[in-house]
Amino acid sequence: MPLRKMLDEFSCLVILVLGIAITGVNSQLDSLGFISIDCGLPANSTSVDDDTKLTYVSDDQFIDTGVNYKIASKYASTGNGPEQYGTLRSFPNGKRNCYTLRSLSAGSKYLVRAKFMYGNFDNLYKPPTFDLYLGLNYWYTVNLNSPDDARFAEIITLATSDYLQVCLVNKDLGTPFISVLELRPLETTLYRDVNSTQSLVHFFRGNTGASDQLIRYPNDPYDRFWRNYTLDTWSSISTNSIVQPDPDYATPSIVMQTAATTSSTNQSLNISWTGDNESVEFLIILHIGEIQDIPRTDYREFDILSQDPLFKYLYAPSNLTSGWVRYKDTGRTAYYMSLKATSKSTLPPILNAIELYVITPATGIPTYIADVIAINAIKENYKVTIGWNGDPCVPIDYPWTGLGCTIYSNVPRITHLNLSSAGLTGELISSFGNLTALVSLDLSGNDLSGVLGTYLDQLVALTYLDITGNKNISSMLPPGLQKKQQDGTLTFKSKLGDFTQQSNKKKAPVVIIAVVGAVVLLLLAVAIILVLCLRKRPDNQIYIPKPNENTGSSPLRNSNAGNFAYNPAANGFHGNNAGKNYTNISKPRGSGEGMLNFENRxxxxxxxxxxxxxxxxxxxxxxxxxxxxxxxxxxxxxxxxxxxxxxxxxxxxxxxxxxxxxxxxxxxxxxxxxxxxxxxxxxxxxxxxxxx
Missing domain, CATH: 3.30.200.20 (Phosphorylase Kinase; domain 1)
Structure with a gap:
């Protein structure tokens, strides 16, 4: 074997081993790829769920703020929730506190679920109301009715980086808290409506015709909650035979083995619900599969109708195979749908399961990246512990404590920074000068030392600077700020204290430069090895569906563009842009779906x-x-x-x-x-x- 090839393969092996070692040490995922957090547990402790046998870990590795509590004993024994409801983490300080879920794969889809039970942990008998955000975007308002009221919020989203942040926002209506936090990976082929621009917030997921109160993991490998949903006017049918799942929602067989129906073809199967306001857009997914052994003389088909007079689907279910119909509805507060047998059908309509989601656009624009880098450097250098987590400015109404933000050209910028009496020690670092939109900077009441460096001259918008109470810092402004003070465009407050230049401080940059140089050389070496490894591998293959292409005749009528259905008997998808044929194409290594191609610009x-x-x-x-x-x-x-x-x-x-x-x-x-x-x-x- 040639020496170069041996070296290449050895280099790849070293990188692989290092990657496995690093992942093993730092990963927050369990062997299933799940993250299961029992909030409020003591550090390094775990609990096991009796039903799923999943192990839940303490939340101390996911967040550095908040206070652990146990709920009142009278509510811990009610059996109103799993074992994990016994403890919680409360957040009495800060407007926004965020959990960080790491070790994820950018471009992958995840189900994130948060659970809440107040349990009178604070002895106030007053459940709080607060908002939940996923990263920059509003997710859900937690509003509990009583101490033993247990709720959960769930969202299906696409991770755009290797982590997600779940943030609790204080609305001055009580102290936010959380009992359980869960993350479950999904196949990227599931829930096609989820992408980098929008997520799906759970509204309802029903297992129609079932008697079981709840189906979840391990019966559903994605740990979705399927709750029994049967009305008094319905009848139930079931089978013990396996129902084959569909490729787009992977509805579990145990869910599809039961179905709701009506007593005759003259009776419709009706479902209704209400929305908070007319601007909410719902995604409705109906899961349908034939589970009865139908004689040749019988036939089942039915129309699916909604308030929209243009919406109408004709559906004939497939035997022991899961199919689906999905459509969107908006513009009202009261909704209903109806499944009605056709004149040709000898059997009434059936429905095995239903999912309702609120389509939630990703509208949050992150803080200007240079500001984010600078403020995080300040946080790390001075060990700021006042709830600085998540995006510094977004949501714009709830910035980090001590920060004020302003929107410039549709991008949030940090314009005010108040770190008065924040316990800062040491020299003023140059990262302050990188907050170039700062108008006001208050550093009073700390123990800062050294000089006000020329990097502060980059703060061209600065009109207020306060360093009073820092007895070991020089009060001499750099030239640019001196000119602003002379022009009357800068208010500068200071108190001259003892200031001694320490000659040994000049040694520090040499050490830093040496360390940084070594790190840069190491990164370049790793990059070169990666290039050599990856050049030996074939290009990744992806499949892109051809739009507007149906794959066969079907009894399904689609009279509403943008809606889709999947009927196994009809060999695939039908509807606008719903073709099931695929073209195999190549993409450059490392490129991802949705990535813009700017290489030739x-x-x-x-x-x-x-x-x-x-x-x-x-x-x-x-x-x-x-x-x-x-x-x-x-x-x-x-x-x-x-x-x-x-x-x-x-x-x-x-x-x-x-x-x-x-x-x-x-x-x-x-x-x-x-x-x-x-x-x-x-x-x-x-x-x-x-x-x-």
Missing amino acids: QFTYNDLKKITNSFQNNIGTGGFGSVYAGLLENGTQVAVKMRSHTSSQGVKEFLAEVTILSYISYFHPSPRRYPNKLYFTDKSDIFRFFFP
Whole structure:
């Protein structure tokens, strides 16, 4: 075997082993890919659910705020919920407190469920009302009626990074709390309506015609809750035979083995529900499969109707095979649907299960990335423990404690920072200068030392600066802020204290530079090895459905564009853009669905001036030159790296770094980095856009 090939394979093996080791140490997932959290348990302890046999862990590794409580003993013994309802975590401090669920796969779908039982943990006999957010976006309002009222909120979403955050927001209507938090991975082929722009919030999931109160894991491998739903006017039928699942919702056989029906073909099977307001858009999914042994002389088909006069589906169920009909409805507060036998049918309609979801768009726009990087550096350096988690500014009504935010060009920016008496110690770090939209900065009442560096001159919008009470910090402003003070555009409050320059502080940068240099070299080496490994592998294959292509004749009539059905007897999907034929195509390694193809886009120097606002926001300096924060016309945040003519390294080396970094970005995505980068060498070049 050639030496190079041996080295390549050994390098790949080393990376694989390291990856497994790191995942094993840091992963929050269990062997099923589940995250099951019993909130309020003591650190490093676990509990086991009696029904599912799933192990639940303490929440101490998922959040660093809040207080653990046990519910009152009288409610712990009511049997109104699982064992995990006995403890909870309460959040008396901060407007927003967030759990971080890590070790996820970007581009994958997940079911996230939060459970709540008040249990009079605070002895106030007053259940709170508060909001639940998934990342930047509103999810659910928790509103409990009594101490023993148990509720859950569930959402199906697509992870756009390797973590999700579940945030509880205080609305001044009582102290938020949480009892249980669960995450379950879903196949990416399930729930086609879930994508990067919208999620599905659970409204109702019913197992019609069933007698079991609840079906979940292990009968449903995705741990969905299927609750018994049968009306007095309905009849129930069942079978012991296995019902084959459909490929799009994977409805469990045990759910499909029962169904609701009516006593005669003259009687319709009707379902109704109400919405909070007319703007809510519902997704309705009906699961239907024939579970009776029908004589040749009998036939079952029925129309599915709603309030929309244009909506009408004709459906003939398949024997022992799950099919579905899905449609959307909005614009009212009261809804109903009806399954009615046709004149041709000799048997009444049937319905095995139903799912109702609220379609929730992802409307939240994250805080300007340079601000996020800067404020997180401040948080880490000074060990800020005042509930700084989640996005700093979003939701805009509930920013981090001490922060004020303003929307500029549709992007939230940090404009006010109040860290008065926050226990800050040590020197003022340069990250403060990277909060370039700051108007007000209050650092009074701390124990900061050193000087006010020239990096603060980047705060061109600053009108108020307070450093009073920091007895070991110099009160001399840098030149730019001095000029603002002289012009009367800056109010500066300070109290001159003892200040001594320490000569040994000059040694620190040498150590830092040495460490950073070693880390950079290590990353470059890993990147090169990854490139060698990946070049030996065939391109990934994906399947993209051909739109507007039906696959066979069907008794299904679709008179409402945008609605879909799947009938196994008719060989597939029917409806608008619902074709079931596929084309096999290749995609570049590391690319994902929904990723924009910007690799061939070019920019002029004037374009880049506009993108970076004339290179105003310098967010760092490397061996080749400066890096600037920028914003494309569509709102995409980018980092622009420019090779300086004074750099000791040439254009070839610069372009080599571009190539390596583009590979690193494919396989090491990080929420703390600019996801998009522009590289250029000088004003005479045409510039290429790399989209890792």
